[in-house]
Each structure stands twice: as C-alpha cells, then as structure tokens.
Amino acid sequence: xVTGTALVLGLDVGGTSTRVLVAGVDGRVVGRGRxxxxxxxxxGVEAAAAEIGGAVRAALAGVDPGRVAAGVLGLAGGLVVRxxxxxxxxxxxxxxxxxxxxxxxxxxxxxxxxPDGNVxxxxxxxxxxxxxxxxxxxxxxGHGWLLGDRGSGVWLGRxxxxxxxxxxxxxxxxxxxxxxxxxxxxxxxxLGEDPRSTLIAAVHAQAPARLARLAPVVLERAAAGxxxxxxxxxxxxxxxxxxxALLRPPGxxxxxxxxxxxLTADTPLAxxxxxxxxxxxPAAPLRTAGDGAGAAAWLAARSLGAGTAELHRALxx
Numbered sequence: 504x505v506t507g508t509a510l511v512l513g514l515d516v517g518g519t520s521t522r523v524l525v526a527g528v529d530g531r532v533v534g535r536g537r538x539x540x541x542x543x544x545x546x547g548v549e550a551a552a553a554e555i556g557g558a559v560r561a562a563l564a565g566v567d568p569g570r571v572a573a574g575v576l577g578l579a580g581g582l583v584v585r586x587x588x589x590x591x592x593x594x595x596x597x598x599x600x601x602x603x604x605x606x607x608x609x610x611x612x613x614x615x616x617x618p619d620g621n622v623x624x625x626x627x628x629x630x631x632x633x634x635x636x637x638x639x640x641x642x643x644x645g646h647g648w649l650l651g652d653r654g655s656g657v658w659l660g661r662x663x664x665x666x667x668x669x670x671x672x673x674x675x676x677x678x679x680x681x682x683x684x685x686x687x688x689x690x691x692x693x694l695g696e697d698p699r700s701t702l703i704a705a706v707h708a709q710a711p712a713r714l715a716r717l718a719p720v721v722l723e724r725a726a727a728g729x730x731x732x733x734x735x736x737x738x739x740x741x742x743x744x745x746x747x748a749l750l751r752p753p754g755x756x757x758x759x760x761x762x763x764x765x766l767t768a769d770t771p772l773a774x775x776x777x778x779x780x781x782x783x784x785p786a787a788p789l790r791t792a793g794d795g796a797g798a799a800a801w802l803a804a805r806s807l808g809a810g811t812a813e814l815h816r817a818l819x820x
Contacts, residue, residue: 574803753783
C-alpha cells in the first residue's frame with residue numbers, strides 16, 4: 504500500500520481512449536490506467552462510466568482512494584455536456600470528486616503552465632481557443648464535420664474524397680492520392696464498373712467522422728511528395744491559421760499550443776503550420792501539448808495551491 508501525502512487524479516477522456524494518472528503533489532506518479540472511449544455522448548453514460556471507472560481503478564491499484572484530494576476530468580464538449588458521474592466517484596471511494604473541464608482547456612494545460620495563451624487543434628475535429636487566467640474564454644470553429652472543423656482529420660478525408668470524385672468525373676484513371684483514397688475506402692475489390700457510385704456508397708456506409716481515417720493516407724502521400732496531398736495539407740494549414748487569427752490579435756506574444764493528433768505528431772501538417780505561425784506571430788512561443796492526463800493532474804494540484812512550473816514539467820512530459 505502506497506502511503507504519504509495527498510494525491511491528485513487526472514483524467515483525459517476521449518471518444519477512443521481514456522487515460523488516467525494519479526500523482527502526489529511532489530510530482531511522483533503513483534499510478535496510471537487506460538481504458539476505451541469514455542465520452543458519454545459517443546458511448547452513453549453507462550458505457551462511459553464503465554470505461555472511466557476501470558481506468559481509475561487500475562491507476563489506484565494499491566493506493567487508498569480516499570487520499571485523492573482533488574481531481575480534474577478533461578472531456579470533449581465538457582462545457583456543454585455535463586454527465587452525472589457522482590455515483591461513480593462515490594463507488595470508487597475518492598476523497599474528492601473530479602472537476603469537469605473542456606478538453607481544449609486541458610490541451611492548453613498540456614502544453615503550457617502559463618495562465619494565458621491560445622490553442623490550435625487538429626485531430627478528428629479542428630478548432631482554436633483562447634485561454635485567459637487558466638479559463639477557456641473563446642473558441643473558433645470546432646463546429647463539427649458538417650459545418651466546419653476546417654483543417655481537421657475529417658476535413659482532410661472529405662476533401663480527399665471530393666478530389667477523387669472530381670477525377671472520376673473527368674473519366675481518367677485514378678492515380679496517386681486519388682487511388683490511395685479509393686483503395687482505403689473500397690478495399691481490394693476496387694471501384695468496379697461504376698466507380699462514382701461505389702465511392703459515394705463507401706463514404707455513406709460509415710459515420711461521417713470516420714472520414715478522419717483517411718487523414719493518415721493524405722499525410723503519407725504528402726510525405727512522399729504527392730502534389731495533390733501537399734496541396735491539401737497547405738489548405739488545411741491555412742484554414743487552421745485563419746481560425747486562430749479569429750481569436751488572436753496581430754503581434755500577440757502569448758504562447759500557442761499545438762494540440763490534436765495531427766499536430767502533436769511529426770506530420771506534414773504540423774511541419775507546414777509551424778512556420779506559418781512563426782511568421783504571423785514571430786515573438787510567440789510555440790509549444791506542443793504533452794500528456795493530457797498529466798495536465799489534468801496538474802490542474803488538480805493547482806486547485807490545491809501546488810501548481811508549480813516544476814510540477815507541470817514532471818507530469819506533462
């Protein structure tokens with residue numbers, strides 16, 4: 504049994520995975536847990552609670568849950584959707600119930616310990632945000648696949664399919680990115696005698712957000728020098744830059760945190776966006792979001808008056 508000072512609990516809950524970290528306010532990590540998607544909008548409250556609960560129990564193995572003095576749970580849509588997890592926390596025996604925050608605020612904390620800054624995010628969705636005094640003040644885009652999310656994984660996938668359909672309309676063979684997208688959607692059987700209908704049917708046979716699975720195809724082709732893929736990456740970077748500019752004035756020196764899987768990894772999109780950000784805001788520090796569960800634990804420690812920069816580095820690395 505682990506003994507000692509009070510503990511903080513951090514949860515980074517998404518549609519595909521749940522990550523949990525338990526640490527002391529001295530920065531010593533005492534437990535980690537991982538589970539499946541815990542977003543109640545995507546999976547329902549009961550299924551989400553099961554995944555979150557399992558991940559928390561794994562992180563608290565051998566630890567008295569009553570020692571948890573503060574917790575933070577970062578959740579997509581956390582400012583709009585507020586699921587009732589109180590019974591779950593009670594069943595776990597936690598000394599304090601985690602506080603719900605937006606995943607965007609969590610992304611900022613994962614990249615910066617400062618109170619003010621901006622986030623530009625590209626994952627399945629895409630958006631930008633302004634954080635002031637460790638609080639989410641404004642956002643831009645993040646409107647979903649139908650109305651926005653420009654520069655996101657879904658946007659890249661949708662535009663790649665649009666390009667393939669335009670090539671089919673020209674009645675010329677699919678090559679390069681167009682062929683790669685068609686193969687990813689239809690598999691080894693190909694497009695058959697009616698490629699237009701086959702491709703459209705393949706897209707509509709899945710949830711719209713699943714178009715994001717084509718983003719790696721676009722990025723791989725861009726890394727290989729495919730002109731069409733490079734053009735899409737350029738457009739995506741421009742969209743993200745324009746979205747951030749809606750919130751961020753010229754000359755701002757506040758940090759910019761890159762978040763989301765398409766910007767935190769070494770991708771052609773991140774490589775294209777970074778110099779654009781440096782050109783637009785040359786005096787601004789550019790940072791990459793780190794461990795989201797660690798950032799949530801740091802926010803929890805901050806609520807106890809222990810949110811130092813040193814603790815931030817220890818938990819988010």
